[in-house]
Amino acid sequence: MAWNESGNGKNPWDNGRGNDSPPDLDKIVREWQQRINSMFGGPKKPAGNGDNQGGGAGGPLVALILIVVAGAWAFTGFYTVDNAERGISLRFGSYAGTTQPGLRWHVPWPIEEVLIVNVAGINKYNQQTRMLTADENIVEVDLVVQYLRSDPVALLFNVRDADGTLNDVSESAIREVIGQYSMDFVLLEGRAQIAQETKAVIQSALDEYGAGIVVTTVNLQDVNFPGQVEAAVQDAIKAREDKERLSFEAQSYANDIVPRARGEAARRLLDAEGYKEQVIADADGETSRFSQLLTEYEKAPKVTRDRLYIEAMESVYSNSSKVLLDAEGSGNMLYLPVDQLIKARGGAGASDGNPGNSGRSNTGGGGSVPQRSGASGSNQDSRSRGSR
Amino acid sequence: MNIFKPSFVLVAILVLFVFSMSVFTVDERELAIKFQFGEIVQSDFASGLHFKTPFVNNVEKYPSRILTLNNPQELFLTKEKKNLYVDFFVKWRIVDIDDYYNATQGDELVAAQRLLEQVKDGIRTEFAKRTVPEVVTAERRELMSDMLNDVKKNAKTLGIEVVDVRVKRLEFSDDVSDSVYRRMRQERARVASELRAEGSESAEQIRADAERQRTVLLAEAYRDAEILRGEGDAKAADIYARAYSKNPEFYAFYRSIAAYRRSLGNDSDLLVIDADSEFLRYLNQSGKK
Numbered sequence: 090m091a092w093n094e095s096g097n098g099k100n101p102w103d104n105g106r107g108n109d110s111p112p113d114l115d116k117i118v119r120e121w122q123q124r125i126n127s128m129f130g131g132p133k134k135p136a137g138n139g140d141n142q143g144g145g146a147g148g149p150l151v152a153l154i155l156i157v158v159a160g161a162w163a164f165t166g167f168y169t170v171d172n173a174e175r176g177i178s179l180r181f182g183s184y185a186g187t188t189q190p191g192l193r194w195h196v197p198w199p200i201e202e203v204l205i206v207n208v209a210g211i212n213k214y215n216q217q218t219r220m221l222t223a224d225e226n227i228v229e230v231d232l233v234v235q236y237l238r239s240d241p242v243a244l245l246f247n248v249r250d251a252d253g254t255l256n257d258v259s260e261s262a263i264r265e266v267i268g269q270y271s272m273d274f275v276l277l278e279g280r281a282q283i284a285q286e287t288k289a290v291i292q293s294a295l296d297e298y299g300a301g302i303v304v305t306t307v308n309l310q311d312v313n314f315p316g317q318v319e320a321a322v323q324d325a326i327k328a329r330e331d332k333e334r335l336s337f338e339a340q341s342y343a344n345d346i347v348p349r350a351r352g353e354a355a356r357r358l359l360d361a362e363g364y365k366e367q368v369i370a371d372a373d374g375e376t377s378r379f380s381q382l383l384t385e386y387e388k389a390p391k392v393t394r395d396r397l398y399i400e401a402m403e404s405v406y407s408n409s410s411k412v413l414l415d416a417e418g419s420g421n422m423l424y425l426p427v428d429q430l431i432k433a434r435g436g437a438g439a440s441d442g443n444p445g446n447s448g449r450s451n452t453g454g455g456g457s458v459p460q461r462s463g464a465s466g467s468n469q470d471s472r473s474r475g476s477r
Numbered sequence: 478m479n480i481f482k483p484s485f486v487l488v489a490i491l492v493l494f495v496f497s498m499s500v501f502t503v504d505e506r507e508l509a510i511k512f513q514f515g516e517i518v519q520s521d522f523a524s525g526l527h528f529k530t531p532f533v534n535n536v537e538k539y540p541s542r543i544l545t546l547n548n549p550q551e552l553f554l555t556k557e558k559k560n561l562y563v564d565f566f567v568k569w570r571i572v573d574i575d576d577y578y579n580a581t582q583g584d585e586l587v588a589a590q591r592l593l594e595q596v597k598d599g600i601r602t603e604f605a606k607r608t609v610p611e612v613v614t615a616e617r618r619e620l621m622s623d624m625l626n627d628v629k630k631n632a633k634t635l636g637i638e639v640v641d642v643r644v645k646r647l648e649f650s651d652d653v654s655d656s657v658y659r660r661m662r663q664e665r666a667r668v669a670s671e672l673r674a675e676g677s678e679s680a681e682q683i684r685a686d687a688e689r690q691r692t693v694l695l696a697e698a699y700r701d702a703e704i705l706r707g708e709g710d711a712k713a714a715d716i717y718a719r720a721y722s723k724n725p726e727f728y729a730f731y732r733s734i735a736a737y738r739r740s741l742g743n744d745s746d747l748l749v750i751d752a753d754s755e756f757l758r759y760l761n762q763s764g765k766k
Contacts, residue, residue, distance in 0.1 A: 151483050151486050155486070179504065179505065179524075180525070181502040181524075181525045181526035182502040182503050182504035182505060182507070182524050182525060182526075183502075183503075183504075183505060183523070183524035183525035183526075184505050184524065199502070218646070219648070220646075220647070220648075221613045221647060221648070221649075222613075223610065223613065223614040224610075225609060225610060225613070225657065226657065226661055227649075227654065227657055227658070227661070245505075245506070246505045246506055246542065247542055247543060248542055248543045249506075249540060249542040249543065249544050249545065250545060253545065254543075254545060254568075257545065257547070257566050257643070257645060258643065260645045260646070261566070261643040261644060261645050264644065264645070264646065264647060265618070265643075265644075268613040268614045268647075269614055294641065294643070297640070297641065298543050298568060298640060298641070299543075314661070315658065315661075317658040317661075317662075318658055318661045318662050318665060320662075321661070321662040321663075321665035321666055321669070322665055324665065324666065324669050325665045325666075325668045325669040325672070327669070328668070328669035328670070328672040328673050329672050331672070331673050331676055332672045332673060332675055332676030332679075333676070334676070335673075335676035335677055335679070335680040336676060336679050336680055336683065338680065339679070339680035339681070339682075339683035339684045339687075340683055342683070342684055342687060343683050343684065343686065343687030346687050346688065346691050347687050347690050347691060347694075349691075350690065350691035350694040350695055351694055353694075353695060353698070354694045354695055354697065354698030355698070357695075357698040357699060357701075357702045358698055358701055358702055358705070360702065361701070361702030361703070361704075361705035361706050361709075362705055364705070364706050364709055365705045365706060365708055365709025365712075366709070367709075368706075368709040368710060368712075368713045369709055369712050369713050369716070371713065372712070372713035372714075372716040372717055373716060375717070376716050376717055376719075376720030376721070377720075379720055379721065379728065379731065380720055380723070382731070383723060383724055383727060386724075386727055387724075390727075394727075394730065397730075397731070397734060398730075398734060398755075398756075399756070401734035401735075401737055401738050402734075402737075402756040404738055404742050405737050405738060405741045405742040405748075406742075406748070406750075406756070407742070408742045408743060408744055408746075409741060409742060409743060409744070409745075409746035409747065409748050410746065410747045410748065411747075411748050411749075411750055412747070412748070412749045412750065413750055413752050413757075414749060414750065414751050414752060425749070427747065427749075430747055
């Protein structure tokens with residue numbers, strides 16, 4: 090037998106082990122084939138190098154290949170679905186069910202196919218653009234839309250590009266809503282309301298399309314004047330501050346002068362009160378002095394009178410320049426150079442000159458009397474006013 | 478016979494091949510038409526596996542989902558001849574596959590073009606009827622639904638259902654935008670100057686009021702001070718009068734000599750005295766006169 094001759098007399102399976110030389114692969118394959126062949130009852134044919142193997146000998150190899158291929162093909166049917174995902178399985182393109190999270194197997198393509206959709210993750214769409222308000226003004230809006238894919242079946246089968254659809258619809262919706270309101274409303278109080286309405290508009294459009302998307306939040310992150318107007322806006326803000334500042338400054342001014350005026354007023358009143366007290370006290374003093382003197386005078390009128398008179402005259406005459414006239418004696422003209430006399434005396438006062446005065450001059454003084462203001466001028470005035 | 482003979486396997490493969498040529502799948506997302514030598518044979522296929530005759534039938538597939546047609550910026554004129562840039566999109570889908578094929582030979586681009594023309598026409602008409610505020614604001618939905626009705630009717634001939642048309646962007650042309658910005662700047666400037674004027678006004682009022690208060694305070698103080706002074710003067714006068722009335726003649730004497738002392742007793746005075754005066758009566762003689 091051929092196989093008996095191949096080695097050292099041992100059976101073909103020991104070829105590899107007992108041999109010193111590397112095993113002959115071709116031979117091994119052929120021998121395996123024949124073994125399988127013989128197991129299936131195929132005709133025993135001599136195995137020779139280069140022999141035509143024919144259909145029978147090739148059969149097992151093909152079977153092997155087929156098994157491997159089938160296994161690989163079956164292996165492609167495994168897939169995993171995450172917790173946040175769902176699997177949509179299609180059989181021959183037709184919807185066959187939704188699979189839950191876990192390790193799954195489907196009949197491999199082309200019989201079945203599974204599409205995986207993330208249904209729990211929140212997705213975000215952000216857009217920052219300009220748009221028109223109802224009063225034809227332009228505002229800049231920064232919009233954020235958050236959504237999740239709630240219905241994977243609808244999402245896959247109804248709309249070709251669900252995410253793109255959401256983007257388009259969001260852009261359209263925010264413009265539609267902002268277009269309803271005036272710029273002031275949009276910039277100031279309206280943000281929350283506008284976000285709400287936009288969300289409603291987006292959701293209703295998506296529902297109309299059956300897109301299987303649910304909008305979770307719509308947020309106007311920023312609403313602002315466009316850049317071209319920025320300078321003027323800043324100035325308006327500054328103007329508000331200026332207005333406050335002007336009022337503030339005026340208030341400080343008011344807080345300064347009114348208390349001062351009050352102080353001044355109080356001082357004037359106090360001055361007047363002081364004056365009043367002073368005047369009355371002066372009057373009391375003077376009249377008391379007079380009354381006391383009067384009492385004494387009435388005890389000895391002639392003597393007191395003479396005394397007072399002479400004392401006064403003494404003091405008057407002692408200090409001034411005098412010219413004594415003996416008028417009864419002469420009826421002649423008397424030459425009296427008054428101004429020279431005054432000059433000789435060195436007086437500083439003015440004189441109205443009385444040259445050539447003949448005749449009597451009254452008691453108590455002729456000439457001119459310069460008016461000298463005393464130390465307490467105004468007091469004297471009022472006193473003399475009061476005493477008349 | 479060995480069923481794994483290569484020849485048998487080859488035959489099996491051949492059979493499979495022929496089989497694959499006689500079936501086709503229709504996905505949930507597709508519409509299919511079966512043709513026979515170019516003619517439509519059947520078009521109402523549900524999703525799943527279907528059969529056809531190889532080489533005799535061929536199958537074309539079209540999307541069944543809602544498709545989006547995005548038209549970038551284009552100018553439309555409003556009633557007041559103002560230009561608006563409009564960026565809109567159309568949501569449409571094939572509903573009658575036969576009509577669709579007949580109208581467009583199944584070319585999506587051709588369909589999109591035809592649809593676009595109709596929609597643009599609709600928009601043009603509706604825009605020309607309205608002013609800018611009307612387009613931008615409340616009437617926007619009406620505008621869209623008016624236009625949609627016409628478009629929907631026309632699209633039917635294409636086997637298309639127009640699900641929605643929406644405006645994505647609505648903008649002025651550049652020069653109009655510039656004038657809008659100018660107007661907005663002016664408006665802000667007006668607000669600014671109004672604020673500043675209000676500030677000045679209230680500042681003036683505060684100042685004027687403060688000054689008024691000051692004037693009043695001082696005037697009243699002056700009045701009251703004068704009253705006090707008057708009271709003082711009056712009281713003093715009363716005191717003087719009462720005291721001096723006890724002996725008016727003596728008072729006249731007393732006060733006069735005090736006056737003489739003060740006014741006449743100065744160095745620079747020159748008195749011309751008659752020797753007959755009472756003060757000098759003892760000058761010439763010592764006895765009683």
